Amino acid sequence: MLLTSEDIASLSVATRNLSKGYDKGPLAVDSLDLSIRPGEVFGLLGPNGAGKTTTIRMLLGLLRPTCGQVFVHGEEITTGRQRVKSRLGVCPQETVLWPELTVSEHLYLIGRMYDVPGKTLRAETERLIGEFSLGEKRNQPTKRLSGGLRRRLNLAMALVHGPDVIMLDEPSAGLDPQSRALLWERVKQLTKDGRRTVVLTTHSMEEADRLSDRVGILDHGKMLVLDTPDVLKRSIGEGDVLEMELDRAPSSEAMEALRRHGRVEQQAATATTVSVRGLDIMQRFPGIVVALTSSGVVIRGTRLRPNTLEDVFLKMTGRSLRD
Amino acid sequence: MRFLPLSFAIAKRMRRDLFTLFFAILFPAFFLLIFAVAFGKTGPMKNQRLDLAVVNRDEGLRVNFGNGQDTLLLGVTLVDVLESLSYSTSSGWMRSDSSSSGLTGLDSLGLGARRPESPVFGVVDTLREADALKKVSSGDLDAVFVIPAGFTKAAMAMAMEDVMGRVFTGAMDGFRGEAREPEVTGRSSGEVAGPTGPWSGSSAGPGVLGRKPTVSEIQRMIDDVSRRLERRGKKTGLPLDSLSLPSRKADPVALSLAGDPSNLGFTMAGGIIRNVLDEFLKKVSQRSLEEAKDFLPAEPSAATADLISLENSSVAVETRTVFDYQVPGIIVFALLMLVSLVSVTLLLDLTQGHLERLKLTRMSSLDYFLGNTLPWMVLSILQLGLLFGVAKLLGYHNAGGMLAGVGLVLLGSLSSVSLALIVAALAKNEKQASAVATMIAVPLSFLSGAFFSVRDVVVSRDFFGHSLGLTDLSPWTHTTKALVGMLTFGKSLAEVRWNVMMQVGLTVLLLLVGIGLFSRRRLTAQR
């Protein structure tokens, strides 16, 4: 897909043929074409070492691509980084804090580095400290903070200057469920008005599924698939599981008819519990019902276990561990 | 003003490592202590022989002694005096306030060479000045002393002017009738030209004019005095030329002493030779006066015009110990220690990700540089205060106040941070930075004259009117020199402006390289 310059200007983040090879080894990022629109939450998924952080660092202009280009709000990042710097907010994968500075000093430091005017900065600092529940520790040097609190501060620092393209590299790593819920809520709220853009990497499929408008699954630097979570779940993986409780064991003809709809499993012990597994199984639900009832079987109950993003992920990237 | 919060962050980090900081500040103070103990009282220069090449071009003066014509060679006598100077055993010469009390040898003026046990000068007689200068450049010699052709003539002219001045004053006094008249018709002096020297052994008593002269008598009297002197001169050995030539007609001569101003030996040689020369000329006058005593009033006249000057020894030698030279040096050494400290913090910024975190913000390279420099500048001022205070306690003779050094120290810390930027731009990690910085800073402290003056390799003899050595390419050399000038000798900023200008110029250069290199390698997108 070739992007015209108008496309590029209207996109928050765009890449063209973006590749990065480190000194040794194969390309860490291989010919990536991304088009992320304003108001979108883009989830970048991939096993360890897939190239997510490398991609984000190139999007930020921290890392020079081996080839290809990055555009943020239409500005080529290697030449126009200064112009878009203050529109970019970053939560790095590795928390970087100054151990001796307190929580509020961090927000102040980063705010001042973005030229946030004093008054606005004070208000924003207060708001973020409240929002991320850092108030109790606001005057503590960060070396005395727990890991999770450091992560929360790391997140708050990404937002202190009111950026409109926010890159979160594994923001939920190390967060407790409460904090994670807060993060999710905050991300949704950020993009609600359609102005801001969030690029998010995560190993939590649930998080990606819930937050992302689109997800891309990256492996060995290559984008394997890129679509909305729903489309991916409907089209990739083992599919949904429809579990049915029957009044009796179905006949072999009925089983044959079921097999046309998906992979059928019969629970050996009870024989009356049958499950059919296939992509987008609900589309076939009427056919399944007909196949069973025509052989006289009564369906006592059904349970649907839908395909998950995790299924999609594992299908795409395999089960072997990465180094 | 993005750099201020950055400075704050750095200052807070410095506090974390108080131990290192404490050590960094105190370390040079310990140096002071050691140096004060070692060099503070008499100095290591005590009994150090100063290597001096003498180019004696003195052509002398033909005089008529009672026993025939001869050539008076005061240049040779002066060289003899220099050769016979020795350090007295009781105290180093530098401690003595009077120029001659610590030195023996001046008393033996005119008595010829007597090889002393611990000579001040190792004198090499030569006529090849250029060769000798080369040896100064290579550090084999401390100084080259050139005695010009007209030395004896000028010395005698000075002495004679003294004599004539007194005769004339006496005549005028007689005219006014206020003082004892000078003796015009005096007796002749006793024996002349004894075996030890041309002027020794003469004695004369005072005479009386008898009556008040008229104006025309005065004129006649002067003529008469001249004639008599002339006649006497032929008889007693007073140089005729000098008598018939009023000193104003004699060309002033300049003795030159060339050497490396950063070499303490040269400075010492200058001070000693100046003192010796003063004493020497005084003695020459004294001897001449003794010869002409017949014509003189008792009161000495006003000072005579200086026909003989010693050039190139502009550095004052007062009551100074080597320690006094070293205090500014230690201050500069402390500044150079910053290179290691600063480059390590810069590297920590890099390896701990702070720099990358800051790179995401709008921070510019200048912000980063200023933010990093400010705390160290403050620290170096504190350190200056500490070192100055400690030095005072240890007996530092400073003519200038500590505040005179503030600007120079700020400038010096800027040079050090610039160098630290260069190190941090090239080093891979803190360990490497620390090692490299130390390897650069320690030799640099030596080269910059922090511990003792260095014999320099001359790069250019005329660089905007100044001689430029290899060590002059280090801004810290100029910090040392300017600090010695301002703190130790109380010179004004204008007097050390050359060093300050060089320091500013070199610092700006270093700064540009530092910021340029650091931005290119550390503040752009990583490759």
Ligand SMILES: Nc1ncnc2c1ncn2[C@@H]1O[C@H](COP(=O)(O)OP(=O)(O)OP(=O)(O)O)[C@@H](O)[C@H]1O
């Ligand atoms: N500085 C580097 N030098 C050399 N190779 C690197 C460097 N940084 C990353 N890599 C390599 O690039 C590839 C992608 O790394 P990257 O950090 O982008 O992965 P990731 O998707 O963020 O992984 P994770 O989920 O573990 O954070 C990996 O093979 C990694 O080894």
Ligand SMILES: [Mg+2]
């Ligand atoms: Mg990563």
